[in-house]
Amino acid sequence: MVFNQTEKQEISYLQQIINRLKQVISHTDVSVKDHVDTLAEYKDYLWSNKDIDPHEIRSMRESILNHFAIGESVIDKRQRLAKIVDIPYFGRIDFQQKNEDRSIIPVYIGIHTFHDTESRTTLIYDWRAPISSMFYDYELGEASYQSPSGEITGKISLKRQYRIRAGKMEFMIESALTVHDEILQKELSINADDKMKNIVATIQREQNRIIRNEEARTLIIQGVAGSGKTSIALHRIAYLLYAFQDSISSKDILIISPNKVFADYISNILPELGEETVPETSMEQILFEVLNHKYKYLSFFEQVNELLTKPTPDFIKRIEYKSSFDFIASLDRFILHIENHYFRAEDVKLTKHITVPAEFIEEQFHRFNRYPMRQRFEAMTDYILDMMKVQYTFTVTTAERNFLKKEIKRMFAGNNDLQVYKDFFAWMDKPELFKMRKSHTLEYADLAPLAYLHIALEGSTKNCVKHLLIDEMQDYPPIQYKVMQKLFPCRKTVLGDASQSVNPYGSSTADMIQKALVTGEVMKLCKSYRSTCEITDFAQKIRTNTDLEPVARHGEKPKVLQYNNEKEELSAIKELIATYQASAYKSLGIICKTELQAREMADKLQIPDIHFLSSQSTAFVQGIIITSAHMAKGLEFDEVIIPQVDGKNYHSEIDRSMLYVATTRAMHRLTLTYTKNKTFLLY
Numbered sequence: 001m002v003f004n005q006t007e008k009q010e011i012s013y014l015q016q017i018i019n020r021l022k023q024v025i026s027h028t029d030v031s032v033k034d035h036v037d038t039l040a041e042y043k044d045y046l047w048s049n050k051d052i053d054p055h056e057i058r059s060m061r062e063s064i065l066n067h068f069a070i071g072e073s074v075i076d077k078r079q080r081l082a083k084i085v086d087i088p089y090f091g092r093i094d095f096q097q098k099n100e101d102r103s104i105i106p107v108y109i110g111i112h113t114f115h116d117t118e119s120r121t122t123l124i125y126d127w128r129a130p131i132s133s134m135f136y137d138y139e140l141g142e143a144s145y146q147s148p149s150g151e152i153t154g155k156i157s158l159k160r161q162y163r164i165r166a167g168k169m170e171f172m173i174e175s176a177l178t179v180h181d182e183i184l185q186k187e188l189s190i191n192a193d194d195k196m197k198n199i200v201a202t203i204q205r206e207q208n209r210i211i212r213n214e215e216a217r218t219l220i221i222q223g224v225a226g227s228g229k230t231s232i233a234l235h236r237i238a239y240l241l242y243a244f245q246d247s248i249s250s251k252d253i254l255i256i257s258p259n260k261v262f263a264d265y266i267s268n269i270l271p272e273l274g275e276e277t278v279p280e281t282s283m284e285q286i287l288f289e290v291l292n293h294k295y296k297y298l299s300f301f302e303q304v305n306e307l308l309t310k311p312t313p314d315f316i317k318r319i320e321y322k323s324s325f326d327f328i329a330s331l332d333r334f335i336l337h338i339e340n341h342y343f344r345a346e347d348v349k350l351t352k353h354i355t356v357p358a359e360f361i362e363e364q365f366h367r368f369n370r371y372p373m374r375q376r377f378e379a380m381t382d383y384i385l386d387m388m389k390v391q392y393t394f395t396v397t398t399a400e401r402n403f404l405k406k407e408i409k410r411m412f413a414g415n416n417d418l419q420v421y422k423d424f425f426a427w428m429d430k431p432e433l434f435k436m437r438k439s440h441t442l443e444y445a446d447l448a449p450l451a452y453l454h455i456a457l458e459g460s461t462k463n464c465v466k467h468l469l470i471d472e473m474q475d476y477p478p479i480q481y482k483v484m485q486k487l488f489p490c491r492k493t494v495l496g497d498a499s500q501s502v503n504p505y506g507s508s509t510a511d512m513i514q515k516a517l518v519t520g521e522v523m524k525l526c527k528s529y530r531s532t533c534e535i536t537d538f539a540q541k542i543r544t545n546t547d548l549e550p551v552a553r554h555g556e557k558p559k560v561l562q563y564n565n566e567k568e569e570l571s572a573i574k575e576l577i578a579t580y581q582a583s584a585y586k587s588l589g590i591i592c593k594t595e596l597q598a599r600e601m602a603d604k605l606q607i608p609d610i611h612f613l614s615s616q617s618t619a620f621v622q623g624i625i626i627t628s629a630h631m632a633k634g635l636e637f638d639e640v641i642i643p644q645v646d647g648k649n650y651h652s653e654i655d656r657s658m659l660y661v662a663t664t665r666a667m668h669r670l671t672l673t674y675t676k677n678k679t680f681l682l683y
C-alpha cells in the first residue's frame with residue numbers, strides 16, 4: 001500500500017504536517033520564555049545577593065551561559081521551523097533499501113529537516129541530506145546514495161513534486177507521468193524578481209553534481225549564459241555549510257563578486273536557504289587592501305569604458321601583455337633577480353671596536369630565504385647579534401640593535417613597491433608597457449602585478465577564509481588568480497562564462513584559470529534556462545557557443561526595429577515602455593552600450609519610476625532599470641530593450657561582447673532599436 005496515495009490524502013497530510021509544525025513552534029516559544037525567565041531570575045538573584053561566595057558565582061556563571069546557549073539554539077530552531085511553515089516540502093521519493101527487510105520509506109524533501117521528537121520520525125528531510133540527493137539524481141527504479149556509512153542502494157517506487165505556497169498545495173505532479181519537467185517549465189516562466197530565486201525544487205542532475213562535489217579543492221564551473229552558474233554556486237555554498245557544519249560556517253566563506261548591485265541581487269539566496277549571508281568583496285578591493293590603500297587607480301569599469309569609447313593600440317597592448325602567462329613568468333624571473341641583486345651588503349660599524357662585515361650580512365640575507373625578502377631584516381639582525389655575542393662576548397644596547405636593523409633595511413634596494421615595479425619594465429627593456437596616468441593614477445592592469453610583487457617582497461597576512469567563491473571568472477586575468485592563490489590557499493569555487501567577457505584583452509578561460517591556479521577540476525553547464533529558445537537563438541547569432549543547449553521554452557521572437565532618426569527611436573522606446581507597463585512583467589532592463597549612453601537615455605526618456613544603475617550603485621531594484629551592458633552582467637529581466645544598435649555604436653569585437661551580454665539578460669521578451677543602419681553584428 002502506498003502511503004498518501006491520492007492527492008486528497010496528500011492535501012490532508014500537508015495540513016497535518018503544518019499543524020504539527022505550528023505546535024512545535026508554540027512549544028519552542030514557551031521554552032524560549034522559560035529560558036528568558038530563568039535568566040532574569042539569575043540576574044535578580046545576583047543583584048540582590050552581592051556577597052555570594054566566588055564558588056557560587058562561578059557555578060552560576062556556567063549555568064547562565066548554558067541557559068543562554070540552549071536558549072539560542074531553541075531560537076535558531078524556531079526560526080528554521082517558522083521558515084518552512086509556508087512551504088514545508090517540495091518533493092518526495094519512496095525508497096526501499098536493497099537486501100533489507102525494511103518497508104518503503106516516504107522521504108519528503110524540503111528546505112530544512114523536521115524531526116518530530118515525539119514520534120521519533122523525520123517528517124521532512126533537508127534537500128542537502130544524503131538521502132535527498134536521489135530526488136535530483138534518479139527517476140523511478142534502481143537508485144543509490146552515499147550515506148556516511150557507505151553507499152546505500154535500493155529502488156525508488158514513487159517520485160512526486162509539489163507546488164506549495166502559503167501552506168496550500170497548488171498542485172502535485174507524479175514524476176513518472178510527466179514527459180518533461182512541468183514544474184521546471186512553470187518556474188522558468190515566472191516573472192523576474194528584484195532578487196535571485198532559490199531553485200531547490202528544480203535543481204537539475206548536472207547542476208546537482210556540482211552542488212554536491214566535495215572532492216574538488218578547486219572547482220571551476222564553465223557554464224553558458226543562463227545555465228544557473230551563480231544560482232548553483234550559492235546552493236553549493238549552502239550545501240557545504242550543511243555537509244561540513246562542524247568545520248565551516250558562513251563567516252569562513254568569501255564571495256568575490258563583480259559589483260555591489262550584483263552582490264545585492266544574490267544576497268537573499270543563502271538566507272532563503274536558512275543560512276546566514278556570507279561576506280562579500282570585489283577583486284579591486286582585495287588588491288587595494290594588499291597595497292595598503294596606497295594608490296589611486298583606474299577602476300575596472302573605467303578600463304572597460306575606455307576600451308569601449310577611446311581604445312588606443314598602446315593601451316590594449318599594455319593590458320594584453322599583463323594578462324599573459326609570459327608576463328607572470330617574467331615577473332617570477334625578476335623576483336629571483338631581486339633576491340640575487342637587490343641586497344647590497346656593506347660593513348656596519350656597530351661600536352668603536354666591532355664592525356659587522358658585509359659578507360657576513362649578505363650571507364644572512366640568503367640564509368633566511370624562507371621568509372619574504374622584507375621580512376628578513378628582523379631575523380637577520382637577531383641572528384647576527386647572537387653570533388657576535390658568542391664571538392666577542394659583549395652586550396648590545398637597544399639603540400645599537402635598532403641601528404643595525406635600519407642599516408640592513410637600507411641595504412635592500414626593494415623597499416618601494418612602485419619603484420621595484422618600474423624597475424621590472426626597465427629590466428625587461430620594455431619601459432613603454434608601464435604608464436602612469438594623470439595625477440599619479442595607476443592603470444587597472446597594474447594593480448594585480450603590483451600586489452603580486454608586494455606579496456613576494458613582504459608576504460601576506462593570514463586570513464581565515466576556508467572557501468573562496470569567484471563569480472564572473474572570465475573577467476580576471478591570470479595574474480589576478482596568482483594573487484588570489486597566494487592570499488587564499490583554501491578551497492575554491494570559480495565560475496563564469498568565457499563568452500561573456502567584458503574584458504576581452506585581459507580575460508581568462510577555464511583552462512587558463514586552471515593553469516594559473518595550478519589545480520582545479522573543470523565542470524561544464526551547457527543547458528541554458530533563463531531565456532526562451534527564440535531569445536537564445538538570437539543571441540547565438542551574435543556569438544555562437546556550440547556548447548549551448550536551450551531548455552525547451554517558447555515565446556515571442558526578438559524584434560529589431562529601425563527608425564529614421566533619434567527622435568523617432570526615442571518615442572518608440574517610450575511606447576515599448578508603456579506596453580511593458582501595461583503587461584504582467586515585473587522587470588524591464590534598458591541596456592545601453594556604455595554608462596554615459598545609459599545616463600543620457602535616462603535623461604531623454606524623462607519617465608518617472610525609471611532607475612538608472614551606475615557602476616557606483618549599491619542595490620538592485622525592481623521595475624524599469626536603465627544601465628550599461630557591463631553593469632547588467634549577471635542580472636536578468638523579464639523584458640530587455642537594447643537601444644542604438646546602429647553600425648556606428650556597435651562595430652568592434654568588444655561591442656559584440658556587450659551586445660551578447662545584453663541580449664542574454666532577457667527572459668521572455670527582447671527588442672532592439674536603431675536609427676538608420678543596423679550594426680553588422682546583427683547579421
Ligand SMILES: Nc1ncnc2c1ncn2[C@@H]1O[C@H](COP(=O)(O)OP(=O)(O)OP(=O)(O)O)[C@@H](O)[C@H]1O
Nearest residue numbers: 199202203204225226227228229230231529530634
Ligand atoms: N534548475 C533550475 N530550476 C529553475 N530555474 C533555474 C534552474 N537553473 C537555472 N535557473 C534559472 O535560470 C536563470 C539563470 O540563472 P543564473 O543567473 O544563476 O545563471 P548564470 O549561468 O549565472 O547566468 P549568466 O552567466 O548568464 O549571468 C535564473 O532565473 C535561475 O533561477
